[in-house]
Amino acid sequence: MTIRYPSPLRPGDRIGVTAPSSGVPDDLRTRLEFCIGHLRQRGYQVVVGDCMDGETAASAPARSRADELTAMLTDPDIKAVVPPWGGELAVELLPHLDLAAIAASDPTWLVGYSDLSTILLPMTTLTGIATVHAQNLMDTPYRIAEPLSSWLDVVTLPSGTSFSQGAAAQHRSSGHDRWQDNPTIEEYTLDASGTWSVLQPGGGDVQIQGRLIGGCIETISVLAGTTFGDLRAFAADHAPEGLIVYVEAAENGAFTIARDLWRMRLAGWFDHANAVLVGRTNAPDEPGFSQLDAVRSALTELDLPVVVDVDFGHVPPQLALVNGALSDLIIAGATKTITQHLR
Structure with missing residues (x-):
C-alpha cells in the first residue's frame, strides 16, 4: 500500500482549527486570534470549531472532540487541520475517532506535535495518510529560518515532490x-x-x-x-x-x-x-x-x-x-x- 498525500494548499483554501486535547484559556485568546490572522494573511480561510475551551484539562468531552476532528478531516472543503497546541488527554479520542471514514475521504493535512503525536501517528499508520509533525498553531507565526521549513510551506507541495x-x-x-x-x-x-x-x-x-x-x-x-x-x-x-x-x-x-x-x-x-x-x-x-x-x-x-x-x-x-x-x-x-x- 502506498502513502497518500493530501492535495497541496492554495490561497483561498480552508484550514480548520480545533483542540483535540487542551483548549485555549481566556488570557491567551489574543495570541490565538493573532495566529488565526497569520493564516488569513497567507490567503487562507479559517474555520474555528466549538472544541476550544481552555478552562479545564481538555477542550470538551472526548467524544465531542473526536467527532469535531473527524468532521473536519472528512469535510471536502477543509484542506488542513491545525490544532492550537497539544495538552495531556488526546489519547481519549482514539476509541472515538472514525478512522474508517477518514481513510475513505480525500486526505486532509493534520499538523502538530507534542500530545498531537497521539493522533498523528495512528492516523498515518492505520489510514496510510501522511501527517505533519511540526509547529502547532500557536507557534506558527514564529519565523522558521533556512535550512528548516515551516509546515505552511510543506503543505503547499504536490505529491511526488521532495524537499530538504x-x-x-x-x-x-x-x-x-x-x-x-x-x-x-x-x-x-x-x-x-x-x-x-x-x-x-x-x-x-x-x-x-x-x-x-x-x-x-x-x-x-x-x-x-x-x-x-x-x-x-x-x-x-x-x-x-x-x-x-x-x-x-x-x-x-x-x-x-x-x-x-x-x-x-x-x-x-x-x-x-x-x-x-x-x-x-x-x-x-x-x-x-x-x-x-x-x-x-x-x-x-x-x-x-x-x-x-x-x-x-x-x-x-x-x-x-x-x-x-x-x-x-x-x-x-x-x-x-x-x-x-x-x-
Missing part, C-alpha cells in the same frame, strides 16, 4: 515566551549552538533511507503494543524500505524516558528501523542518569545509527517531518540533511 532541510545553527537553550505579555511575537530567542551527532555505530557518517514515523515519547509510548501503535504492521504494509523512527522527550525525567523507550523497543518499534532520530530536549536528568543515558540504555544495542540533538520537538526551532514520507538522511562531516520525498 538541515541542522539549525542555533536553538533555544531554555524557557518559553510569555504570550500573555507579548501575543504578537514572531521571532524565537535562539541563544545556544549545537548540532546533530551520531551515537553509533562509532559516531561516523550516515547515509540511510526509510519512511519517517514518530513523535513525542511521553504520548506515543502509550500506543506501543496496541493497534494504534503497531509499527511492525506499518512497516509491512507501507514501508518495505524500512523506517526512520523519530522520538523526542517533552518533560519527563530520564528514568521515565528510559522505561518508555524500552516499552517501545519491546513492542517492536525499532525492529524495522534503519535509523533513529532523537530530538533535542530540555527534559530533566536524574542523579547519575541523563536523558542521553536514557537513549543509550534503550537504543545502543540495536546496531543502527542513533542521531541525537536533532531539531524537532519542544526545543525550537523545529524541522517539519512528514509521517510516511520516504526520506534520505545524510550525515557526513559538516553535511547534516534530511530530504523527504512525498511519494
Whole structure:
C-alpha cells in the first residue's frame, strides 16, 4: 500500500482549527486570534470549531472532540487541520475517532506535535495518510529560518515532490515566551549552538533511507503494543524500505524516558528501523542518569545509527517531518540533511 498525500494548499483554501486535547484559556485568546490572522494573511480561510475551551484539562468531552476532528478531516472543503497546541488527554479520542471514514475521504493535512503525536501517528499508520509533525498553531507565526521549513510551506507541495532541510545553527537553550505579555511575537530567542551527532555505530557518517514515523515519547509510548501503535504492521504494509523512527522527550525525567523507550523497543518499534532520530530536549536528568543515558540504555544495542540533538520537538526551532514520507538522511562531516520525498 502506498502513502497518500493530501492535495497541496492554495490561497483561498480552508484550514480548520480545533483542540483535540487542551483548549485555549481566556488570557491567551489574543495570541490565538493573532495566529488565526497569520493564516488569513497567507490567503487562507479559517474555520474555528466549538472544541476550544481552555478552562479545564481538555477542550470538551472526548467524544465531542473526536467527532469535531473527524468532521473536519472528512469535510471536502477543509484542506488542513491545525490544532492550537497539544495538552495531556488526546489519547481519549482514539476509541472515538472514525478512522474508517477518514481513510475513505480525500486526505486532509493534520499538523502538530507534542500530545498531537497521539493522533498523528495512528492516523498515518492505520489510514496510510501522511501527517505533519511540526509547529502547532500557536507557534506558527514564529519565523522558521533556512535550512528548516515551516509546515505552511510543506503543505503547499504536490505529491511526488521532495524537499530538504538541515541542522539549525542555533536553538533555544531554555524557557518559553510569555504570550500573555507579548501575543504578537514572531521571532524565537535562539541563544545556544549545537548540532546533530551520531551515537553509533562509532559516531561516523550516515547515509540511510526509510519512511519517517514518530513523535513525542511521553504520548506515543502509550500506543506501543496496541493497534494504534503497531509499527511492525506499518512497516509491512507501507514501508518495505524500512523506517526512520523519530522520538523526542517533552518533560519527563530520564528514568521515565528510559522505561518508555524500552516499552517501545519491546513492542517492536525499532525492529524495522534503519535509523533513529532523537530530538533535542530540555527534559530533566536524574542523579547519575541523563536523558542521553536514557537513549543509550534503550537504543545502543540495536546496531543502527542513533542521531541525537536533532531539531524537532519542544526545543525550537523545529524541522517539519512528514509521517510516511520516504526520506534520505545524510550525515557526513559538516553535511547534516534530511530530504523527504512525498511519494
